[in-house]
Amino acid sequence: MATAPCVPVRSGWFFSNRLALNLAIATAGILLCLMTFPQREATFVPGGLSSKHAQILDNRVASERCSLCHPNSHTLSVTTGTIATQDELCARCHEIHLPKLHLRSPHDMDRKTLKQLTLGALSSRGILVSKKSKQSTSQTRSPSDLEEPAVAPQFASFLSSTEMETACASCHVEHHGRNNKLQAITDARCQACHAKQFDSFGNGHPEFENYPVAKPRRIAFTHQAHLEKHFAKKNESFDCSKCHMDSNQRGGVGSVFRTLSFETACARCHDSTISAATVDGWVLLQLPSVKPSDAQQAALGLSDWPTTAQFGYEGKVPLVMRALLMADSDTVKALNRLPESGDIKSIPDFRKVGREATISIAVGTRALINDIAANGQAAWRKRLASVLIQSLSRELSPHEVLLVDDLCAGLPPDVFRQMQQSWFGEGGNGIASNAGNAGAVSNGYSPPTQLVSAQDDELLLSSTKKEINDDLLGGPQQKSDLATAGATARSAAPRSDDDLLAGNGSESPALIERQKLTKLRGAIHVVQGGWYLDNETLTLRYMPRGHNDPTLAAWSEFATLLASAIVDDTDKPTRHVELSRQVPGGCTQCHVLGVGDTTSPLDQSPWTAISKPATARSITKFDHTPHLTLPTLSDCKYCHQLDLNGGAKSLYQLTTTSGRSVQDGSSLPKCEFKSMHLEQCSACHHRNAASTGCTQCHNYHITEPAPVAF
Numbered sequence: 001m002a003t004a005p006c007v008p009v010r011s012g013w014f015f016s017n018r019l020a021l022n023l024a025i026a027t028a029g030i031l032l033c034l035m036t037f038p039q040r041e042a043t044f045v046p047g048g049l050s051s052k053h054a055q056i057l058d059n060r061v062a063s064e065r066c067s068l069c070h071p072n073s074h075t076l077s078v079t080t081g082t083i084a085t086q087d088e089l090c091a092r093c094h095e096i097h098l099p100k101l102h103l104r105s106p107h108d109m110d111r112k113t114l115k116q117l118t119l120g121a122l123s124s125r126g127i128l129v130s131k132k133s134k135q136s137t138s139q140t141r142s143p144s145d146l147e148e149p150a151v152a153p154q155f156a157s158f159l160s161s162t163e164m165e166t167a168c169a170s171c172h173v174e175h176h177g178r179n180n181k182l183q184a185i186t187d188a189r190c191q192a193c194h195a196k197q198f199d200s201f202g203n204g205h206p207e208f209e210n211y212p213v214a215k216p217r218r219i220a221f222t223h224q225a226h227l228e229k230h231f232a233k234k235n236e237s238f239d240c241s242k243c244h245m246d247s248n249q250r251g252g253v254g255s256v257f258r259t260l261s262f263e264t265a266c267a268r269c270h271d272s273t274i275s276a277a278t279v280d281g282w283v284l285l286q287l288p289s290v291k292p293s294d295a296q297q298a299a300l301g302l303s304d305w306p307t308t309a310q311f312g313y314e315g316k317v318p319l320v321m322r323a324l325l326m327a328d329s330d331t332v333k334a335l336n337r338l339p340e341s342g343d344i345k346s347i348p349d350f351r352k353v354g355r356e357a358t359i360s361i362a363v364g365t366r367a368l369i370n371d372i373a374a375n376g377q378a379a380w381r382k383r384l385a386s387v388l389i390q391s392l393s394r395e396l397s398p399h400e401v402l403l404v405d406d407l408c409a410g411l412p413p414d415v416f417r418q419m420q421q422s423w424f425g426e427g428g429n430g431i432a433s434n435a436g437n438a439g440a441v442s443n444g445y446s447p448p449t450q451l452v453s454a455q456d457d458e459l460l461l462s463s464t465k466k467e468i469n470d471d472l473l474g475g476p477q478q479k480s481d482l483a484t485a486g487a488t489a490r491s492a493a494p495r496s497d498d499d500l501l502a503g504n505g506s507e508s509p510a511l512i513e514r515q516k517l518t519k520l521r522g523a524i525h526v527v528q529g530g531w532y533l534d535n536e537t538l539t540l541r542y543m544p545r546g547h548n549d550p551t552l553a554a555w556s557e558f559a560t561l562l563a564s565a566i567v568d569d570t571d572k573p574t575r576h577v578e579l580s581r582q583v584p585g586g587c588t589q590c591h592v593l594g595v596g597d598t599t600s601p602l603d604q605s606p607w608t609a610i611s612k613p614a615t616a617r618s619i620t621k622f623d624h625t626p627h628l629t630l631p632t633l634s635d636c637k638y639c640h641q642l643d644l645n646g647g648a649k650s651l652y653q654l655t656t657t658s659g660r661s662v663q664d665g666s667s668l669p670k671c672e673f674k675s676m677h678l679e680q681c682s683a684c685h686h687r688n689a690a691s692t693g694c695t696q697c698h699n700y701h702i703t704e705p706a707p708v709a710f
Contacts, residue, residue, distance in 0.1 A: 047175035050182050069174075090168045097615060098701050104165040106193060107619070108701050111163065171700070183695070190694040201692035202682040212640075214648065214671040218592050218610055219259065222650065223642055223672050230269065240636040252614065254625035259609040262547050270590075274547055278584045281522035281532070281541035282552070285324075285369075287423065288315035288344060288362050301363055304424040309538055313350075313358040317342040319559060319582040324368055326390075327383035331364035342582070369419050376413035381405070384558070391562055400561070406554035415531055415540065422535055544585060553607055556580050556587040617703045630684075643674045 045066075049057060057065045067075055069089055077084040091101045100108035107114070171189060172182045191197045198204025227238045243265040247255050259265070287309045295305045309315075317325070317338055325331045334357040339346045344358055371379045385404050389396060396404070519536060522543040526532050529545035544552050559580035580588045593606055612618075627633045648670040684690045 045175065048177040049174060050176070050180045051178045052182065053174065054178055087168050098703070100703060101701070104167075106164075106166055108703070185695050185700065187694050190698075190700075200687060202686045205678060205682075207678050208676050210671070211676055212671065212673065216610055218606065218608070220590055220592055222648065224644060224647070227642065234269070240640070244636075250625075252612075254623050254628070256624040256628075258611065267547070271547065274585050277586060278544045279523045281526065281534075281543040282584045283316075283318045283539050284320040284531075284542055285365070285540040286315060286318060286321065287365060287538040288317070288358055289313065290358060290362055294359060294362075300359060301366065302359070305362070305366075306423050306538060313354050314345050315358075316344065317361060320555065321365070321368075323387055323558070323562070324380070324383050325361065325364045326387040328364045328367065331360055334358075334360035334364075340581075366424075369416050369424075372413060373416035373420055377408045377411050380411055381408045384408075388558070388561060403554055403557055403561075406550060407558060409554075410531070410551065412531055415533060418533060419540070422533065423538060547585075548607075549585070552583055552585055552587060556583045556591070557593055557606065559583060560588070560593040612704065615703065617699045617701060619698055619702050621697060621699050639676055639680055641674045642672060647672045647674070 048054070053069075057068065060068070066072075069086065071084050071086055071089060075084045075089060076082065077088055087104055088102075091098075095101050098108060100110075103110060105111060105114060109117075171185050174180075174182070187200075196204075196206060198206075231238050243260060244258070245256055246260055246264065249255065249257075251257050262270075287306065289309045289311050290302060290305060291312060292307075292310045294300055295302045295310055297303075317335070319342070322335060322338070322342060325335055337347045337353060337357050338344070339348075344350075344354065344361070347354055347357055368383075371383075381404055384407055385396065385401075388400065388404065520532060520534060522532065522541060526543040529543050529549065531540065531542050533539075534541055542551060559582070563580060580593070591607060632638060685692050685696075
């Protein structure tokens with residue numbers, strides 16, 4: 001029996017597969033066609049960009065958007081020349097405010113610091129074991145003390161994590177729309193790398209240790225001293241807001257500042273004492289006294305020495321005068337015999353060496369005045385620069401060069417020319433050396449250089465003087481008329497302004513009577529600050545302009561530099577003494593002018609408070625503004641409680657360290673305040689109230705090392 005041919009009947013499965021294959025081919029063809037169009041990037045984007053990135057990329061050509069963040073053959077690395085990674089593309093934009101992003105390490109920290117912090121954290125928890133002792137320890141140890149550390153296997157990943165590289169996209173995932181917050185990091189992601197994992201901030205978070213930490217200072221200030229002494233004497237309340245809060249400005253932690261300006265925080269108590277210290281100005285130069293017999297010896301060069309400075313060997317050599325004379329090699333030996341106070345009579349073995357030292361200083365002072373009178377500020381600057389170079393035994397740094405320039409700012413050279421005339425009688429009648437002008441000395445008046453001498457003035461105004469042999473004045477009758485007019489002018493009473501305006505009278509104008517001059521006083525005549533001569537005491541003085549006077553600041557810093565130069569050779573021009581004490585106003589009683597200070601950025605003056613740059617980011621972030629709105633937290637003492645028993649009592653404890661380095665967080669300056677407790681924060685920050693996320697209080701990207709293990 002013949003069989004029928006086999007005719008297979010295709011099932012539905014066959015047709016569905018055929019349809020799927022055809023659709024796939026068609027889809028691939030359509031996609032390939034779309035990839036040839038310029039709009040391909042907009043077509044294949046997996047999702048919308050976050051708002052920050054969308055604002056940047058919306059004004060770009062569509063074909064350039066993806067390549068800005070995703071590497072391709074056209075995105076080459078600047079350093080290696082190969083195709084750039086996605087992290088390198090991120091760094092091109094974000095490295096401006098995250099300068100250590102290129103490290104690609106956790107928290108943007110260098111490997112060494114990160115490993116030290118990790119070792120310190122493991123050691124403090126008893127996890128780290130030294131192979132040398134083979135014993136666990138719960139005592140906090142320095143990483144430098146741990147030789148060949150061994151870690152329990154379950155914690156080995158924490159130590160190895162310091163060597164891993166972190167990718168930006170592991171935490172910041174794009175293409176989830178404009179409302180996606182790229183900075184948001186889950187707590188689980190944060191705890192994945194830390195030695196201790198916990199349930200929440202209020203349940204299991206490590207207790208605060210030594211927080212807040214003490215920070216270096218440039219102000220010699222302790223809260224305890226002001227609380228127990230200064231505020232108690234004035235019977236004032238110790239209110240933190242008076243010195244640390246300014247509602248008119250906003251800083252890194254809101255309207256609370258570590259240090260406010262002197263005018264805002266300090267002036268009401270300290271301004272009067274600063275002004276009282278310089279009521280008559282600061283003596284910069286003073287003529288020492290010699291004996292009359294020394295002035296009669298021509299070989300000494302003191303023949304024109306003022307008679308008012310010839311009453312024995314005594315006087316003081318002020319700081320400025322001492323520094324200027326140090327540049328004179330012939331005077332250095334005498335200066336080195338002087339005590340710190342500069343008092344000549346306090347020289348050891350004064351009876352033996354007093355005369356020689358005093359005469360040497362007097363001769364050097366005479367040469368100094370001549371030098372500056374002739375060469376002006378250039379001579380002043382040259383002397384100070386040479387003294388500083390010789391004292392420090394090196395060339396001056398750029399800051400020190402500017403400091404020397406500040407020491408010369410405002411110096412009037414004509415004052416030294418006036419010294420020559422008034423004190424030594426050069427170019428005219430010397431006031432101090434001429435007995436006939438004793439009255440001028442007593443009232444402290446320094447007459448200016450006159451174009452017409454006093455004798456000529458009397459000839460022009462007096463009819464009793466001899467005839468003037470000057471053909472330009474005309475004949476005898478004209479001379480007589482001129483003399484008569486002069487006598488009339490001296491005897492006539494001054495007319496009122498109304499008479500002068502009306503033109504009443506044709507007689508010669510009356511001379512304005514000279515006002516009798518009183519003794520020149522800095523507090524009366526130089527209230528706006530400046531240099532002036534005191535002819536009564538034969539001194540050059542400077543009147544400061546209260547706090548923040550640039551001249552006093554420059555000299556305080558200069559004196560600190562000299563004091564820091566420890567010199568063993570007595571022939572050199574300086575000794576290790578606290579010269580800065582001689583600068584009035586007590587600058588160094590409050591300001592700590594540490595030599596070689598590297599605790600702050602280079603753009604900050606040693607006179608400004610140490611503060612981190614606005615772009616600096618630490619591991620912890622905090623804003624006082626929302627907290628101060630709460631009644632409980634409006635009182636600063638809720639969080640910041642002075643440690644009156646175990647806290648720092650002196651500036652030394654606030655600015656020095658001992659033991660292990662500060663970088664690994666194991667040893668820090670002693671703080672004035674008690675350490676804060678976790679309960680002070682968790683009272684509000686819990687799941688049913690304020691936010692408890694890690695990033696609420698912590699930054700991931702930091703620019704400065706963390707002070708403690710986190």
